[in-house]
Amino acid sequence: MNTIKSTLLIISILWSGLALAQQKKKVSLEDVFKSNNFSQKSVNGINWMKDGQFYSSLQRGLSGPKVVKINVATGEEAGVLIDGGALGINFSSYAFNPDETKALVASDVESIYRRSSKGIFHVIDLQSGNTQKLMNGEKIMYATLSPDNEKVAFVKDNNLYIAELANGQVTQITTDGKWNHIINGAADWVYEEEFSMSKAFDWSPDGSKIAFIRFDESEVPEFNMQTWGKLYPEDYRFKYPKAGEKNAEVSIHIYDLNSKNTVAVNSGSEKDIYLPRIYWTGDNNTLAFLKLNRLQNQLDLFYANAQTGETNLILTEKSETYVDLNYNDDLRFLEGNKGFIRTSEQDGFKHIYHHDKQGKLIRQITKGNWEVSRLVGLDEKSKKIYYISTEVSPLERNLYVINMDGKGKKILTPEKGTFTINMSKDFKYYIANFSNTSSPLKVTLNESSGKLVKVLEDNQELKAKIGNFAISPKEFFSFNTVDGTSLNAYMIKPADFDESKKYPVLMYVYGGPGSQNVTNSWGGTRDFWHQHLASEGYIVVCVDNRGTGARGRDFKHLTYANLGKIETEDQIAGAKFLGTLPFVDKSRIGIWGWSYGGYMSSLALMVGNDVFKAAIAVAPVTTWRYYDTIYTERYLQTPQLNAAGYDDNSPITHVNKLKGNLLLIHGTGDDNVHFQNAVDLVDALIKADKQFETMYYPNRNHSISGGNTSWHLYSMMTDFIKRKL
Structure with missing residues (x-):
């Protein structure tokens, strides 16, 4: 009798579990592509403010976009810095000048390629609330405030310009810009796509000079792409260098705002090269730049004299295969031009290296059969470096801190999963974005020790919604x-x-x-x-x-x-x-x-x-x-x-x-x-x-997106799989 009762109880539990499982909804195509049932919330447009006590965040509401000021210690809103609704500006991005007295916002932004865009830019005086529309509302690219708060540099029609905020006077630095021929201060298609860059100019630390890259793509073959939708299809022609074809000829130039002279930087006699990065070293008279040969198996770091354009070779890295710029793109110059920190794969894994001003290796800071995926903070005062690495597993990304002498390494985010980090300028706090296969995005404010200050977003609404669906976990495995x-x-x-x-x-x-x-x-x-x-x-x-x-x-x-x-x-x-x-x-x-x-x-x-x-x-x-x-x-x-x-x-x-x-x-x-x-x-x-x-x-x-496209695409692919598999 007891055995029968036990059996009935087990059957009852099994049926209850089955009934519970059957109550959960299947994930439908409509859930994914029509209802967006699984979209995550995040915290957008975060910028750390100069005093380290606040950060700003871009928020969108019915009245328009706002940039709000957040108290780091409490995580509470401390005021509105920019009110797009009140100003009548529906902006989508913003940036402050160094002393945070002015902001530059972009509206009516029009995407061009993957990273490039143009839009209408407005300068806002944060104290008076006055706004100034650049170039009378013409669409421009990469508008950037000068460090001295007095000017804005930007690109328009392939030329580089400077606008003075006090009187609206505009100086055209270059005049030879021409579509499909010459580009000044902006990347060509292939640099933008493969070197992850679009803006190709930079203010010197004191705002007295601008360094920029010039692309002469006159001899690069054109690709013709027809666009449809009109009685007669139209041609869209742009320069696209296919493998083995001619690249744009690139050169670096430095414009001096005081003398109004432009000097060309000497990058050598070989013209079939890449010049993918420029950096001001902290010294207003020294520009650093990277040079790659055509086969990308030699990477050189140069210093250039900003007054004469003469250069010195500081460091060279060679490979029998290739030197991957994406793995050597964490170059940070120390204050006072006392040297630099960089990442390299030269020992077989991407690690952090410390060099003196002349490029001599002081030490390799991190070592091991794992990779530093990103350098996120360099605190020179406390001589600490913060970085993301794969040390726990190639499947994980965790935040670590290490002393510049290579000692004292500590993991700050031991949770299993993937972290991205946005660190404050004074290195006292960081914003952590965390997820793993079972938990959607969680955004937290943390002290640099790793201590939690506040949860900014935990996607609890999404978690609750997912609980109603029959979701299958990802099971990791390996094979030979x-x-x-x-x-x-x-x-x-x-x-x-x-x-x-x-x-x-x-x-x-x-x-x-x-x-x-x-x-x-x-x-x-x-x-x-x-x-x-x-x-x-x-x-x-x-x-x-x-x-x-x-x-x-x-x-x-x-x-x-x-x-x-x-x-x-x-x-x-x-x-x-x-x-x-x-x-x-x-x-x-x-x-x-x-x-x-x-x-x-x-x-x-x-x-x-x-x-x-x-x-x-x-x-x-x-x-x-x-x-x-x-x-x-x-x-x-x-x-x-x-x-x-x-x-x-x-x-x-x-x-x-x-x-x-x-x-x-x-x-x-x-x-x-x-x-x-x-x-x-x-x-x-x-x-x-x-x-x-x-x-x-x-x-x-x-x-392959926009409007009804994704729904159509994935519906078709689903049908094909059901018919053919």
């Missing part, structure tokens, strides 16, 4: 690829997973050099689309192949001169490993990706035709001959030097191997990975008599 290297991966199973059943698998890939998808962090829209697929009975898997980031230089540089080969081998190995699992239907494994991931997915379907049943390639590179100089030649050299590296692993080369189902998607307005890539792959597939599906999105750029 063909050469025995362990690869990191994650898996999302259906919420009602039954290990006795066999499930189809969709793999998600990016896989490009230095990238990383497998991290302990909260996901975005694509992750919730994957949750929808899991609710429909699919397992979603992501593998970070060899060549990806956070595991050291050698792991990343394995793909050098032969992009696509090793990465594809690893994705195929991942699919084969999944096929050995008892709950995976190895006859129904698909793969999808975007950009580099689209290149990978299409290539994997062809080369791995016995493993993959279907693939979706969104905005893929189909031949590296069509991609830009800086990115492509960094990893492949030029086509003239390494033709096989360009052609052997192009999907176009392997179209005859296609057996499975391919969906090819591209935007016709993609200024990054041109629609030309899709056109040539389609042509090759037709010639090879291969059937496939394709979709183009008129005038959409590389993100």
